[in-house]
Each structure stands twice: as structure tokens, then as C-alpha cells.
Amino acid sequence: MPSAPTASGARLIVRVAQQELRHAWRTRSTLLLGGILTALLLLAAITAHDRQLHEAAQRQRYQDLVGSQFASQPDRHPHRVSHYGYLLFRPVAPLSAFDSGVERFAGTSIFLEAHRQNTANFSAASQAGTERFGDLTPASVLQLFVPLFLLVTAGVSITREREAGTLALHLAQGVSWRALVAGKVSGIFLLVLLVTTPGLLATTWVVTRTQPLSEVAPRLLILAALHAVFWAAVATAATLVSARTRTSREALAITLGTWIALWILVPRLAPVAANAGFPLPSRAEFAERVEASVRALGDAHDPDDPAFARLRQETLAKHGVATVAELPFNYQGLVMQEGERHTAEAFQAHLDSLDAVRERQQMVLDLFGIASPLLATRSLSMATAGTDPAHLAEFERQAEAYRYDLIQRLNTLHMEQVASAQDRYGDVVNGAPSRQRIDQQFFASLPAFAWQAPSLGTMLARRARAGGVLLLVVTLVAIAFVRTTHPRGRRA
Amino acid sequence: MTWHQLTREWLLLRRQRVVWLGAPLVLLAGLLAIGNGHRVIERQREVLAEAEARQAAEHQAILRPQASAVAGDQLYYLAFHTVRTPSPWAPLALGQRDVHAFNLKVRIHALQGQLYDADLDNPLLTSFGTFDLAFVLVVIAPLFLIALAWNLRSGDEEQGTLPLLRLQAPSVVRLYAIRLVLRTGVVWATVLLLFGVSLPWLGLPVDQTLGRMVGVATLYLLGWSALAGLVATLRRPSEVNLLLLLGAWIVGTALGPAFVNVAAGRRYPLPEALELTVAQRQGYHGAWDEPLADVMEAFYRRYPEWRTAVVPTDRYSNGWYYAMQQRGDDQARAVAQRYREVMEAREVWSQSRLWWFPPAAVHARLNALARTDQAAYLRYLDSVAAYHEALKRHFFPVIFSEQRVSDVDWALAPRHAHRD
Known part of the structure; x- marks a missing residue:
């Protein structure tokens, strides 16, 4: 019995695969389904790309506007500018036209100002009223509907022959179960590649039109490999179901039930479990904790605050002077700088605790991935496309780093450029009470925000657990394949 | 027979x-779904039930050490909770309640910078949709x-x-x-x-x-x-x-609504969301660079009853400060209005198109009946805006007459309540 892939075994696999393809070509319903998949893929690619371009252009326009407004602001007191702050618009990810991931559920703009870290606002989801059942993106077609096609086609691939009586013929001709299943899987895999090729080419063309190929190519290769593994696992599992069931009806009931359970129900239940197991605090609860911490630090706006009294003593001692007026810089600016350092730390500690909760929620979702390989595949796909939660967190991290640097630069200007004596509303400038204003050139020369896209390698490394889960599922399917098709284990 | x-x-x-x-x-599945809806809404109810005590504690922490301070200065820090009480049916159809705010806090600063704060969530989880x-x-x-x-x-x-x-x-x-x-x-x-x-x-x-x-x-x-x-x-x-x-x-539950979503976004883009933040910020901060008299004149046109109040022109005063905050909202008024109109128009258009896909339309109808949909959220935002206005009118006397913290009966501040 040829159980190892010998030369004749490989020839048999090719023959079965060819027969499967020929059968699909003759069956109109398979072609019809394939045509629908292609159309969906094309439509998804075009609309998602259109949306990506539109979104990216819009955010860039406002980012430029904010940048030019910041650079051309009038002479101002530096702390005024700290409150004027900066607005950042989250850049659109390179492959968001392929997989929009969680982008539409995250805020698009974030306001940076002194003393506090704001969260991003204006998520697309909060502005659209319709129920979310997955966006129409090429990724959702490849991850939701192609598996359905595979489950239906592969699910009946052997039962069909059993019902027609050709299965016994195959086995009598010396085709082993292993070659039969392998041939069916290969044939169906090729079939799905054939029917999705136009759509996949269009998707590739669409996403490489606006991106440098060197940036996109490795991502596309990884996505191709990921989906190939996912599809192969699904096709193999469904073919094995077909091998073990008597009628096509029974096989369809199992495979369709599987799709409904693992592609529709589990993805809704997993977040419920994650939320129930590890709830996030409400915004009000969170704000209460942050404000309590910040209050404990003292008020940087109040130079007589007891918490800042020690700073004064230390500073006076360090410079060997008796009053803050004798210091070689504006003491008020130093107070702001110290205050900012402390509040930033307090905020960060609390935000880190939120991230810890979200990380646990992610872990729950990953564990559900063992049941539903869709979850693990989706997670890796988002990470590759640059649209997963880790990318959002990275944007928020860079935004905070920029905010902190910007505010501290302004506080340094406050220390060095604003005279202590004129650091109160003693003047009237342009008909308005004013503290000392400094030349707007100081603000125009402050660095602009530059988003550093994280490298693909580091972002994928963070999703190693999802990769492990997918590997586990693939291994389980492989074991099932070996056991089900063991030469002594199966009969017609 | x-x-x-x-x-x-x-x-x-x-x-x-x-x-x-x-x-x-x-x-x-249904029992799990009801249980989940119950859990989500019950959690929101708990948060809302604590809102009053939380606000009282926050205000006390701010005001108590500052009894002799100028009340207008302390108002800068005071946030007032708004309460969006869910309808009894909300657990059956959660709608958008998981991504929309239900416990916004407002200060008497420019409203437009505060109105769109979302509650904390995990986009990873919300992206899968609700289970009810x-x-x-x-x-x-x-x-x-x-x-x-x-x-x-x-x-x-x-x-x-x-x-x-x-x-x-x-x-x-x-x-x-x-x-x-x-x-x-x-x-x-x-x-x-x-x-x-x-x-x-x-x-x-x-x-x-x-x-x-x-x-x-x-x-x-x-x-x-x-x-x-x-x-x-x-x-x-x-x-x-x-x-x-x-x-x-598949077409009715998944593809159809996805198409409508995409088409609605294409037909009614919302650059106003970004524009709004920019306009509000420019309006308020620009006011610091305008002559005080101009800022006050704009304020008096809206609140003529304060025209006779004395606002010093050579030093900082809270009357001037809140008039500048008002300037932020005034400058953003047109775009805020447009934002609102486009959101509503998009919603109306989406709802009418959803009828091509009855499952999606039925889902939307259930959310509307449970008042957890976009329209219910917009009604809540309206009530927050009205409350913000009431707060301002309530505290302007405190601000313009430069009262001390201990002179003010803080318990008299208006309260917000909104029922979906």
C-alpha cells in the first residue's frame, strides 16, 4: 500500500485533482459560486481602495492644515501654545484597502495638549448607524466567504462519488484513501485559486498602485501564505468530513453547521467572554482614578502648592539664591516642566493598566482561535496589513511621545524666553490682557510629528500567539488527515 | 380534515x-444573548447610578481646599456628569450603545471639544459586533x-x-x-x-x-x-x-448591510468630524489674540443680559475667559450644524436603503425600538448641549460677579437626566 508520497502516489493525487477540477468545470453551480466570489472580491477591492484613498487624502489635508496653523500662529505666551496644542490624525495603514482591521472602530483624531493625555475621538463606527457584520474588504471575502465555498465544495467531494458509486471504482483501481483525500484537497485548492485569481490580481493591483512595491510586496507574500495555509486547512478538514460521512446531505449539514458555528457564532461569543472576563473600567471610573493621582501630585498652575514647595527649595539651594526671582531662568517654566513630567507619568501608569486589560482580552480571543481558526487568521492578517490593535497602540504611543516632547520644549521656552517679571497679565497686547508673548518663530521651528511606521517583523512577532494557535489548528488537521486516511483505517 | x-x-x-x-x-444562543445584553446594560446602569456620587466627590475634592478662591477659577476644573439612561428594552437590542458615550462629562468650556468623547472600549472587541x-x-x-x-x-x-x-x-x-x-x-x-x-x-x-x-x-x-x-x-x-x-x-445579513455602509460613507463623507475639531480649537485660541472688546461684543450678542457686567480690560478675568470659550463654539457652529445634518442625512439614506435587505432593516428597526440606535444617540447629544447651555447660564452670575467658592450654593447647579 503506498502510504508515503511515492512517484505513483503523486501521480494518483494529480489524477484525482484533475478529475475534481473537471467535475467543477462541468457543474454550473460551482462556477456560479466562483463567479460570485470573484465579483465580490473585485467589488470589495475597488470600494475599500476608494475609501482608503479618500480617508488618507482627507486626513492628510487636515494634518497639513493643523501643521500650517501651528507654524503660522501669532506671537504667544508658550503656555498658551501648550493649551492650543496639536491635533494628530491617525495615518491610514498601507494595506487597509485589503484588511481594514479595527481601523473603523478606533478614533481618527487625537488632541494633544498640556497636562493630560486625551484619547482618540471620532471613530467611523460611532458615526455610522448600521449594524456591523464585517466590512466589505477583500480580507473579509477571503476569510469569510472563500472558506464557505471550500466547506461546501470539499464537504461533498467524496460523498458525491460514494453516492454515484464511483468511489468504490477509485479504490478498486488502487487509489489509496490518502491519495484520494490529498487529490481532492489539491483539486479544490486549485479551483479556489483559479476562481479568485482575477479578484486577487485586481486587489494586488489596487493596493500597489499607491504604495511602493518594496513596502507592500513582503506583506502581500505573507498574506498569500497565511490565506493559503488557512484555506488548505479548511479544505482538508471538510474533505475528511466528506470521507467519513455517508451522504452529501449529512456532510453538508456538518460543514455548513461548522461554518455557522465557527465563522458566525464564535466570533460574536469570544468578545463577550473577553469583555465579561476582563472588563474595562468606564471612562468616568478611569478619569476618577487618573484625576485622583494627578491631584495628589499638586497643581502646577499654583506655584505655592505644597507639592511644589520642595522643588522650589531644591532649586534655590542648587543655584545658591534666596528667591526665585534671582534664578537665571523663569522658575514658573520649571514648575510647568516638573508638573508635566509627573502628570505624564501618572497618566501613563493608568493608561498602561488599560492596555493590560486589553491585552488579556486579546488573549481570550486568541484562545478562542483554537475553536475558530478564523480568529487567528484575522489577527495575523490585520497585523500584516497594519490595521490591528497593536498598530493603534503604536500610534498612540508615538503621539504621546510627540506630545510630551512638544510640551516640554514649550516649557523650556517658558523658562528661557519669558521674563519672570512679565509672566502675568500685566500687559495689554492688541486690546487684550496678556502675559509676555514670545516670537512666533519659536513655534514655527518646533518639529512636526512624523509617523514612524513600525516594521512588519516586530508587529508580527507581537502576534506570535495567534501564529501558534493557527499552527496548532493546522497540526490537528494534519493529524486528522493522517489518522483518517491510514491505509488500514478506512473502507468504502 | x-x-x-x-x-x-x-x-x-x-x-x-x-x-x-x-x-x-x-x-x-438566545439565552446567552439576553444574558449578554443584560450584562452590558446593567454595567452601564451601575456606572450611571454612581454618576451623582462620583460628581459630588470630584467637586468636593476640587472645591473644599479652595473655599476662599475665586469660584470662576475653580469652575475651570468642574466637570458635570450627564446621564443617558438606557430604555428597558436596550438589553434586547444593544444597537450602538457599546460604541456611543452614555456618561459624558461636560465643563462649561466650549462644548464642541467635549461632545464627541467616546467611552473606553477595545476596538478589537467592538469590531466583531454585538451579541444580543x-x-x-x-x-x-x-x-x-x-x-x-x-x-x-x-x-x-x-x-x-x-x-x-x-x-x-x-x-x-x-x-x-x-x-x-x-x-x-x-x-x-x-x-x-x-x-x-x-x-x-x-x-x-x-x-x-x-x-x-x-x-x-x-x-x-x-x-x-x-x-x-x-x-x-x-x-x-x-x-x-x-x-x-x-x-x-448571506446577502440579507452580511453583504447587503456592508454595501449600504460603504455606499453611505461614500455618498455622505464626514470631513466635518475633522473640520469641527480644527474650527473649535482655532476659534477659542484665536480669541486670545483678538481685542477683548471684540470678543465681549460677540458674547453680548448671544447673551445681551450680561452687557452691563463689568469686565476689566487690562487684566485677566473669568468673564473674558468664558467669553473666549464661547467664541470657540460660535466659530464651530456652522460646521457643527453641518456635521449633524450630514450624519442625519446619512442615517436617513442608510435606513431607506436597508429595506432592500430586510434582515438588516429588521435589525435596525429593533435597535430603533430599543432606542439604542444612532438617532437615540443624537437625541442624547442634544440633551447634553441643552444641559451645557443651562450650566453656562446658571454659572455666568457666579463668574461675572467674581464670587468666592464659599459664596456659591453648588447644590443648586442644574442636573442632567436623559432617558432613551
């Missing part, structure tokens, strides 16, 4: 494995009906029992009609049972809204039943029937 047929068909149906497999599964009874009804229940009715006629034909039935029954059409009615009845009873369970569980009132929800659910299942009957009359093989029904299910 018909009664006899009905009972006989019922006895036959009772023997089907799919009934005893499907009904418990739908029931289980509406989802089970709209998405899962039709699958049960499809499982029961996909081979209504074709099954007999393929098993060769159709000629036999022709001999036995006076009318095969009536026989299949009875079978379809019974199958629909099984699904309907399951759904009804879930509604029934939710009554004591969620403490729901038996009223018009509940009646409408059950009515919508009934019509919805009848629609699917009619479709299954229609497919059966095509006299195609069972597999084709199944693909047709599943195709309708």
Missing part, C-alpha cells in the same frame, strides 16, 4: 432530529427555519415518497403549506419563548414597544417562511434550494 392533517404532520415533525437539535441551540437577542433573531433564527424547510418538497421527491403523498393527500400543495406553517411555528415559538423569558429576567413592561418588537419578529419570520415556500415551488433539487436560501441569508 385539515385539523387531522395538522396533528398528523405535527407528530411527523416532532420526530425530526433537526427540531430537537435546532430548537435547543437557538434557545441556548436581536442578533439571534435576525441572524440565527432564519438559519433554523432554513434547516427545517430547505427540502420541504424536494426531500420527498428525492426520497421517492412524493407519488405516495399524492395518493394519500387530497392536495399536496395544502400539505406542504401545512408543513411550512408548522415549521415556521416551531421557530416562532422558540423566539417567542425567548421574549417570554426576557420579561421576568429583564423586568420588562408588557407594553406597546414590546408588542412592536414581537410583531416585527413575527413578520420577519413570516418573510423567511414565504421565501422558503417560494423556493420550494421552483421544484429544484434540495441542494439548489439550500444554496438559494443561504445565499439570501
Whole structure:
């Protein structure tokens, strides 16, 4: 019995695969389904790309506007500018036209100002009223509907022959179960590649039109490999179901039930479990904790605050002077700088605790991935496309780093450029009470925000657990394949 | 005759494995869904129940050490909680309540910078959608009906029992009609049972809204039943029937609404969301660079009753400060209005297009009945805006007469309450 892939075994696999393809070509319903998949893929690619371009252009326009407004602001007191702050618009990810991931559920703009870290606002989801059942993106077609096609086609691939009586013929001709299943899987895999090729080419063309190929190519290769593994696992599992069931009806009931359970129900239940197991605090609860911490630090706006009294003593001692007026810089600016350092730390500690909760929620979702390989595949796909939660967190991290640097630069200007004596509303400038204003050139020369896209390698490394889960599922399917098709284990 | 047929068909149906497999599964999913809806809304109710005590504690922490300070200075820090109480039916159809704010805090600063703060969530989890009874009804229940009715006629034909039935029954059409009615009845009873369970569980009132929800659910299942009957009359093989029904299910529940979403976003883009933040910020901060007299004049046009109040022109004062904050809202007024109008227009357009895809439309209708939809959120935002205005009017006397913290009866501040 040829159980190892010998030369004749490989020839048999090719023959079965060819027969499967020929059968699909003759069956109109398979072609019809394939045509629908292609159309969906094309439509998804075009609309998602259109949306990506539109979104990216819009955010860039406002980012430029904010940048030019910041650079051309009038002479101002530096702390005024700290409150004027900066607005950042989250850049659109390179492959968001392929997989929009969680982008539409995250805020698009974030306001940076002194003393506090704001969260991003204006998520697309909060502005659209319709129920979310997955966006129409090429990724959702490849991850939701192609598996359905595979489950239906592969699910009946052997039962069909059993019902027609050709299965016994195959086995009598010396085709082993292993070659039969392998041939069916290969044939169906090729079939799905054939029917999705136009759509996949269009998707590739669409996403490489606006991106440098060197940036996109490795991502596309990884996505191709990921989906190939996912599809192969699904096709193999469904073919094995077909091998073990008597009628096509029974096989369809199992495979369709599987799709409904693992592609529709589990993805809704997993977040419920994650939320129930590890709830996030409400915004009000969170704000209460942050404000309590910040209050404990003292008020940087109040130079007589007891918490800042020690700073004064230390500073006076360090410079060997008796009053803050004798210091070689504006003491008020130093107070702001110290205050900012402390509040930033307090905020960060609390935000880190939120991230810890979200990380646990992610872990729950990953564990559900063992049941539903869709979850693990989706997670890796988002990470590759640059649209997963880790990318959002990275944007928020860079935004905070920029905010902190910007505010501290302004506080340094406050220390060095604003005279202590004129650091109160003693003047009237342009008909308005004013503290000392400094030349707007100081603000125009402050660095602009530059988003550093994280490298693909580091972002994928963070999703190693999802990769492990997918590997586990693939291994389980492989074991099932070996056991089900063991030469002594199966009969017609 | 018909009664006899009905009972006989019922006895036959009772023997089907799919009934005893499907009904418990739908029931289980439904119970989990009601439980989840209950958990989500109960959690929000807890947060809202604490709002008053939380606000009192926050205000006390700010005001107590500052009894002799200028009240207007301290108002800068005071945030007032708004309370969006969910409707009793919210747990059944969570709608957008998981991504919309329900406990916004406002200070008497420019409103537009505060109105759109979302509550904390995890986009990873929200991206999967909510799990509630509406989802089970709209998405899962039709699958049960499809499982029961996909081979209504074709099954007999393929098993060769159709000629036999022709001999036995006076009318095969009536026989299949009875079978379809019974199958629909099984699904309907399951759904009804879930509604029934939710009554004591969620403490729901038996009223018009509940009646409408059950009515919508009934019509919805009848629609699917009619479709299954229609497919059966095509006299195609069972597999084709199944693909047709599943195709309708996929288009109605997933593809259709996704198309409408994409088209709505394309037709009604919302650059105003970004524009709004920019305009509000420019308006407020620009006011610091304008002559005080101009800022105050703009303020007086809106609040003429304060024209006679004394605002010093050579030093900082809170009257001037809040007039500048007002400037932020005034400058953003037009774009805020446009933002609102586009959001509403998009919603109206989406809702009308959703009727092409009845499952999505039914889902939207249930959310509207539970008042967890976009429209309910916008009504809440309106109430927050009105509350913000009331707060300003309440505190302007405190600000313009430069009262001390200890002079103010803080308990008199207006409270916010909004019921979905």
C-alpha cells in the first residue's frame, strides 16, 4: 500500500485533482459560486481602495492644515501654545484597502495638549448607524466567504462519488484513501485559486498602485501564505468530513453547521467572554482614578502648592539664591516642566493598566482561535496589513511621545524666553490682557510629528500567539488527515 | 380534515432530529444573548447610578481646599456628569450603545471639544459586533427555519415518497403549506419563548414597544417562511434550494448591510468630524489674540443680559475667559450644524436603503425600538448641549460677579437626566 508520497502516489493525487477540477468545470453551480466570489472580491477591492484613498487624502489635508496653523500662529505666551496644542490624525495603514482591521472602530483624531493625555475621538463606527457584520474588504471575502465555498465544495467531494458509486471504482483501481483525500484537497485548492485569481490580481493591483512595491510586496507574500495555509486547512478538514460521512446531505449539514458555528457564532461569543472576563473600567471610573493621582501630585498652575514647595527649595539651594526671582531662568517654566513630567507619568501608569486589560482580552480571543481558526487568521492578517490593535497602540504611543516632547520644549521656552517679571497679565497686547508673548518663530521651528511606521517583523512577532494557535489548528488537521486516511483505517 | 392533517404532520415533525437539535441551540444562543445584553446594560446602569456620587466627590475634592478662591477659577476644573439612561428594552437590542458615550462629562468650556468623547472600549472587541437577542433573531433564527424547510418538497421527491403523498393527500400543495406553517411555528415559538423569558429576567413592561418588537419578529419570520415556500415551488433539487436560501441569508445579513455602509460613507463623507475639531480649537485660541472688546461684543450678542457686567480690560478675568470659550463654539457652529445634518442625512439614506435587505432593516428597526440606535444617540447629544447651555447660564452670575467658592450654593447647579 503506498502510504508515503511515492512517484505513483503523486501521480494518483494529480489524477484525482484533475478529475475534481473537471467535475467543477462541468457543474454550473460551482462556477456560479466562483463567479460570485470573484465579483465580490473585485467589488470589495475597488470600494475599500476608494475609501482608503479618500480617508488618507482627507486626513492628510487636515494634518497639513493643523501643521500650517501651528507654524503660522501669532506671537504667544508658550503656555498658551501648550493649551492650543496639536491635533494628530491617525495615518491610514498601507494595506487597509485589503484588511481594514479595527481601523473603523478606533478614533481618527487625537488632541494633544498640556497636562493630560486625551484619547482618540471620532471613530467611523460611532458615526455610522448600521449594524456591523464585517466590512466589505477583500480580507473579509477571503476569510469569510472563500472558506464557505471550500466547506461546501470539499464537504461533498467524496460523498458525491460514494453516492454515484464511483468511489468504490477509485479504490478498486488502487487509489489509496490518502491519495484520494490529498487529490481532492489539491483539486479544490486549485479551483479556489483559479476562481479568485482575477479578484486577487485586481486587489494586488489596487493596493500597489499607491504604495511602493518594496513596502507592500513582503506583506502581500505573507498574506498569500497565511490565506493559503488557512484555506488548505479548511479544505482538508471538510474533505475528511466528506470521507467519513455517508451522504452529501449529512456532510453538508456538518460543514455548513461548522461554518455557522465557527465563522458566525464564535466570533460574536469570544468578545463577550473577553469583555465579561476582563472588563474595562468606564471612562468616568478611569478619569476618577487618573484625576485622583494627578491631584495628589499638586497643581502646577499654583506655584505655592505644597507639592511644589520642595522643588522650589531644591532649586534655590542648587543655584545658591534666596528667591526665585534671582534664578537665571523663569522658575514658573520649571514648575510647568516638573508638573508635566509627573502628570505624564501618572497618566501613563493608568493608561498602561488599560492596555493590560486589553491585552488579556486579546488573549481570550486568541484562545478562542483554537475553536475558530478564523480568529487567528484575522489577527495575523490585520497585523500584516497594519490595521490591528497593536498598530493603534503604536500610534498612540508615538503621539504621546510627540506630545510630551512638544510640551516640554514649550516649557523650556517658558523658562528661557519669558521674563519672570512679565509672566502675568500685566500687559495689554492688541486690546487684550496678556502675559509676555514670545516670537512666533519659536513655534514655527518646533518639529512636526512624523509617523514612524513600525516594521512588519516586530508587529508580527507581537502576534506570535495567534501564529501558534493557527499552527496548532493546522497540526490537528494534519493529524486528522493522517489518522483518517491510514491505509488500514478506512473502507468504502 | 385539515385539523387531522395538522396533528398528523405535527407528530411527523416532532420526530425530526433537526427540531430537537435546532430548537435547543437557538434557545441556548438566545439565552446567552439576553444574558449578554443584560450584562452590558446593567454595567452601564451601575456606572450611571454612581454618576451623582462620583460628581459630588470630584467637586468636593476640587472645591473644599479652595473655599476662599475665586469660584470662576475653580469652575475651570468642574466637570458635570450627564446621564443617558438606557430604555428597558436596550438589553434586547444593544444597537450602538457599546460604541456611543452614555456618561459624558461636560465643563462649561466650549462644548464642541467635549461632545464627541467616546467611552473606553477595545476596538478589537467592538469590531466583531454585538451579541444580543436581536442578533439571534435576525441572524440565527432564519438559519433554523432554513434547516427545517430547505427540502420541504424536494426531500420527498428525492426520497421517492412524493407519488405516495399524492395518493394519500387530497392536495399536496395544502400539505406542504401545512408543513411550512408548522415549521415556521416551531421557530416562532422558540423566539417567542425567548421574549417570554426576557420579561421576568429583564423586568420588562408588557407594553406597546414590546408588542412592536414581537410583531416585527413575527413578520420577519413570516418573510423567511414565504421565501422558503417560494423556493420550494421552483421544484429544484434540495441542494439548489439550500444554496438559494443561504445565499439570501448571506446577502440579507452580511453583504447587503456592508454595501449600504460603504455606499453611505461614500455618498455622505464626514470631513466635518475633522473640520469641527480644527474650527473649535482655532476659534477659542484665536480669541486670545483678538481685542477683548471684540470678543465681549460677540458674547453680548448671544447673551445681551450680561452687557452691563463689568469686565476689566487690562487684566485677566473669568468673564473674558468664558467669553473666549464661547467664541470657540460660535466659530464651530456652522460646521457643527453641518456635521449633524450630514450624519442625519446619512442615517436617513442608510435606513431607506436597508429595506432592500430586510434582515438588516429588521435589525435596525429593533435597535430603533430599543432606542439604542444612532438617532437615540443624537437625541442624547442634544440633551447634553441643552444641559451645557443651562450650566453656562446658571454659572455666568457666579463668574461675572467674581464670587468666592464659599459664596456659591453648588447644590443648586442644574442636573442632567436623559432617558432613551
